[in-house]
Amino acid sequence: MQFAVSETPGQPAVPDTNFPKDNRFLFVVIAILAVAGIAVSGVSLQRHYAKSASKFCDFGERFNCDIVNRSEYSTIMGIPVAGIGMVGYGVLFALATAHRTRRETPLRLLGAAGAGLVFALYLTYIEEHVLETWCILCLISLGVIAGITLLAGVVKLRAGNLKG
Numbered sequence: 638m639q640f641a642v643s644e645t646p647g648q649p650a651v652p653d654t655n656f657p658k659d660n661r662f663l664f665v666v667i668a669i670l671a672v673a674g675i676a677v678s679g680v681s682l683q684r685h686y687a688k689s690a691s692k693f694c695d696f697g698e699r700f701n702c703d704i705v706n707r708s709e710y711s712t713i714m715g716i717p718v719a720g721i722g723m724v725g726y727g728v729l730f731a732l733a734t735a736h737r738t739r740r741e742t743p744l745r746l747l748g749a750a751g752a753g754l755v756f757a758l759y760l761t762y763i764e765e766h767v768l769e770t771w772c773i774l775c776l777i778s779l780g781v782i783a784g785i786t787l788l789a790g791v792v793k794l795r796a797g798n799l800k801g
Contacts, residue, residue: 660743660792664733667746667788671730674781678722681706681774685717694773705772710763718760722778725753729785743789743796750786757782 684694684706694702705711711718732746757779764771 660737660795663788663792663795664737667733667785667792668730670781670785670788671726671733674726674778674785675723675730677774677778677781678719678726681719681772681778682717682723684774685711685719696773698770700771700773702772702774704770705764705768705775708768710760710768721756722753725749725756726781729753743793747786747789747793750782750789753782754786 681702684702687703694700706719713721728749729746732742732749736742736745757775760775761779764775
């Protein structure tokens with residue numbers, strides 16, 4: 638029997654027997670997608686720091702990961718966007734695994750995934766309208782975060798009787 642645990646500062650943890658057990662499968666899928674996101678972001682980070690061009694993601698002027706991953710939009714305050722992606726997917730992985738039984742996790746998972754999706758959509762806008770070049774890795778990451786956001790929404794809806 639699986640219980641969710643509610644933690645309030647200064648009070649002992651209390652199991653929540655109303656936690657939906659059928660969310661376990663969704664959390665596993667979210668965790669798998671988060672690992673895929675970490676991997677895709679890791680490859681993008683490697684391409685960001687690579688000294689040479691790569692043919693692996695070069696399909697002409699309109700599809701070139703190197704152009705996108707080395708553009709002025711590939712960093713925020715000196716931090717590579719791909720590194721931010723790795724950290725973000727790591728947070729989603731932690732929420733879907735180690736923290737999945739906490740009462741507030743469905744809302745936090747949906748909030749984090751939603752923020753990641755908005756950021757990915759912004760970067761996609763930059764690719765289309767500013768750089769006019771697409772990054773296959775970025776598009777895969779967009780699909781991954783969209784999937785995680787959708788599943789996180791289902792988790793939140795199923796846990797709707799839970800506050801937070």
